[in-house]
Amino acid sequence: MSTAPASTSTALADAERHLRAAGLKVTAPRLAVLDAVTGNGHLDAEAVHERIRADLPGTSLQSVYNVLGALHGAGLLRRIEPAGSPALYESRIGDNHHHVVCTRCHAVADIDCVVGEPPCLVPADAGGFAIHTAEVTFWGLCAECRQVPPA
Structure with missing residues (x-):
C-alpha cells in the first residue's frame, strides 16, 4: 500500500501520462522538473535545479537544462525569454x-x-x-x- 497522499500520487500519475502522451520516456529527472515547474509561476533553470536538488542530488544544472528543453519541445512547458533575463519556464500552456x-x-x-x-x-x-x-x-x-x- 502506498504512503503517498492521494493528491501526490494523482499528480505523479498525471505527469507520467503527460510524458508518455508527448512521446517522452518517464524518468526521475523529467518527473522532478515537471513537478518543480507546475503551478510555480515562471522559473529559470537555476531555480528549477534548486527545487529538485534535495530529491535528486546527483542531477546537474546541465541535465535540468536538457530536461527543460525536452519538456518545452514536447509542448509540456512554455518558455518565455524576456529581454535581459534568462529563459523562464511555466506550466501554463495551451x-x-x-x-x-x-x-x-x-x-x-x-x-x-x-x-x-x-x-x-x-x-x-x-x-x-x-x-x-x-x-x-x-x-x-x-x-x-x-x-x-x-x-
Whole structure:
C-alpha cells in the first residue's frame, strides 16, 4: 500500500501520462522538473535545479537544462525569454496568454489574452503567414516596487 497522499500520487500519475502522451520516456529527472515547474509561476533553470536538488542530488544544472528543453519541445512547458533575463519556464500552456515584467525586481506575471481568441492581435500585413500565436510582453513596475521610492 502506498504512503503517498492521494493528491501526490494523482499528480505523479498525471505527469507520467503527460510524458508518455508527448512521446517522452518517464524518468526521475523529467518527473522532478515537471513537478518543480507546475503551478510555480515562471522559473529559470537555476531555480528549477534548486527545487529538485534535495530529491535528486546527483542531477546537474546541465541535465535540468536538457530536461527543460525536452519538456518545452514536447509542448509540456512554455518558455518565455524576456529581454535581459534568462529563459523562464511555466506550466501554463495551451492558451495565448501574455506576460508583464517588473522593470525593477524582474517579477513576471501572466496576463490573459489581450482581446478575444488567439492570436489576440492581428498584424496589418502578415506577409502571407497564417498567424496562430501573438507573444506580447508588457513592462512596468509591480505593486511592491511602486511602493518603494527610486534609489
